[in-house]
Amino acid sequence: MSKKDSKKSVLTLHPERCKGCRYCIPTCPKDAISVSEKINQKGYKPVMVDMETCIGCGSCYTICPDYVFEIKEVQ
Amino acid sequence: MNSIICSGFGGQGILTAGLILAKISMDGGKQVSWVPSYGSEMRGGTASCAVKVSDTEIYSPFIKEMNTLVAMNEASVDTFERLVKPGGVLISNATLIQGRTFRSDIKVVEVGATAISEELKNIRGANLVMLGAMIQATGLFTPEFFADGIDAYFDAKGRNTPLNRECYMAGVTAAEQA
């Protein structure tokens, strides 16, 4: 169990999947999500995440209809 | 080719009589068909079935003119007597069909089938009495072969009683004496 304590939740972003619904922005408890300016392959302005602020809580994963976010555990 | 119509009130076991005839004929190596009455003209309580028994292929299973009519009630005679072929046989249930003048160019065998079956305490066996009379009058099969067929038919259903054969044989005897 001691190893678990050393793990950290890290967000992986798939901005190419984002359709710009922005459900994630008010859902993020740390206000770490904002809209980027460049347009993705689907034609939307995808969200971007301030990784310094992100705590890897997974709220964005839960609300996102388009599988833009994943939370992975790393050492 | 033998064309037989069995006709009577619904509930007189007339479809079953035809079915027994078809089944025993089949077991006797004949080609057979059995068609129940169908269509609005047959409504109003009268049921009938058309049975063909043949040594050769049966084309149409339907019957317009018949060799033999098994008539359990008055309405059956009204409907079908005129369609019996000249020289054909009409088995008439004399318990219910009385005081009638029949065609003279057919053989009419009057058997009190309902009364006989009542005497034998097997009221549902009136159709078997009629079958006995029909077999005797037409010579379609030997009476004994057909009697064994009736036993086999009810044995297969698991509800045979000696009364079935008795009813049938009473019909054979009545036709002999008629």
Place this chain on the structure above:
Amino acid sequence: MVERLIPTALVEDNKFCPGCGHGIINRILAEVLDEMKLTDKAIGSMAVGCACLMVDTFGVDWIQSPHGRAAALATGIKRCRPENPVFTYQGDGDSMSIGFSETMYAAFRNENITAILVNNGIFGMTGGQMAPTSLPGQKTVTSPMGRNTDLTGQPLNIINQMKDLNIGYLARGSVTSIKNINRVKKYIRNAFETQMSGGGYSMVEILSPCPTNWKMMPDKSLEHIDNTVTTYYPLGEYVKKGGDSNE
């Protein structure tokens, strides 16, 4: 803290509109199937509507039925393959309008299947026409003056139709918040657990936003569900036979 990885059944990006609730529901359904180790055995029955868009992106065996008949197909599948988890995934127009009879009779027979009915109050794929579930006064392309309930009837509450039947599980959730999404995931899990224990018919109705046809921004769509839609279609578990109790 646990990992939140995209479930294995989501084999391609979904094809739904921005802000569509189907995407969220697809993911939580896929999560439940993965967590219960049912993804490899599941057989889905879909019919006609936006749900059809899942046929290439949601990686389980699919059978496509005529419009409305998904529950009848699922009946045929489940009777033949009782060991497999069999589910329907349909919208409200599909399951409650043209398919009302098939939907109700699957419940009436207590078929051991799971029905996921996504209620967004309109026919989505055909362009936002009025559905049985549309709210009184709701403007749609076929009720341009707002739904007149004198002429079209009251909104169809499928839970009310089913809750007195002899069935295994019945619940209604929504996907408007983390809390509601987690709760509806639990409902879906309860539904499949009901099926896998032979508990009979299970159905989860999910209130879901259609920003495109509602002509609302996505965030307003979620507010609309919370503030208005749920007053007609209250959330909660209505029938629950067996399993743990969580509410």
Place this chain on the structure above:
Amino acid sequence: MALKLMKGNDALAEAAVRAGCRFFGGYPITPQSEILEYLSKRMPEVGGHFVQSESELAGISMVHGAAAAGFRTMTSSSGPGFSLLQEGISYIASAELPAVIINVQRYGSGLGDIFQAQGDYFQAVKGGGHGDYRMIVYAPASIQENVDFTTLAFDKADEYRNPVLVLSDASIASMMEPVDLPEMHEHDPNKSPHAAKGKGNGPFKRITSTMYYIDDFDTYIKTKYDNMAANEERWEAVQVADAELVLVAYGITSRICKEAVMLAREKGIKLGLIRPITLWPFPAKAFKALPDTVASFMTVELSPMPMIQEDVLLSLDTRKPVHNFLAGMNIPEPIDIVEKAADCIKQTAKGACNG
């Protein structure tokens, strides 16, 4: 094997069971309800499944589901119910799934009535559902053929992965004749290449319209139905070698026509008979093989309007008169058929045309 005296509907249902059919979904309607009644008892005996569906729409969709699960499966209906089956039949054809459909024809459009008829011909053979599909349609004329062609229908449905129709009628449904039933055949649903059973470790299956996944689908589907048309024609020809007029009739009517042919021959009238056994594909080859003595045709149909007549005309290389005997709701008498045929022979000699 011992012969069994069976009703048409019962024999058909037993044949389905013996062909390995293990799912039936259907709705009561006269004159096919005995098929449901029989299978409601018989299916559980063989480990199969019977569902009395809430409608024909649901019944055919249950069959669709069972077919997708890899099972041999069947539904049956009649007239008004057959109309409701069309949706599902089109979908099953589109998904290229095997299934057997029974239509025990009854009389009339709308509610109609329960007695024998052949008025569903167009709906059966021209494709009653939407879109581009065909079905092999078998027309049994006896109880034995009810058994034989129901059995064959399951094999052909599997062979072509396509629904197959058995077009019976109220007469054949209710009459009894001796039948020789085939042995029990077990069908392994897991060996059906199309069966949905959960993806396991492999790719997932999408059992939907195959048009989505086949390149040049137009050519593919046309080739499929062309092959069926080329290989599946069946018919019976009776006394056609020297016939002047050939009767054309299927199912129960063909048996009356056979009697009419024999009757005509006794009178020196040279009638023959072509009995289509498959109504689709219509046995055009039977007509191409006829001798030059045949100067005209007469269809005999249990409907008030001609239907088969159209397909006979389409099957003839040369324009020869095609008359019809429209019996409507009445079982025709062989003698009446012979008399009209004799009249048609005379008319033809005078150069009269169709009708």
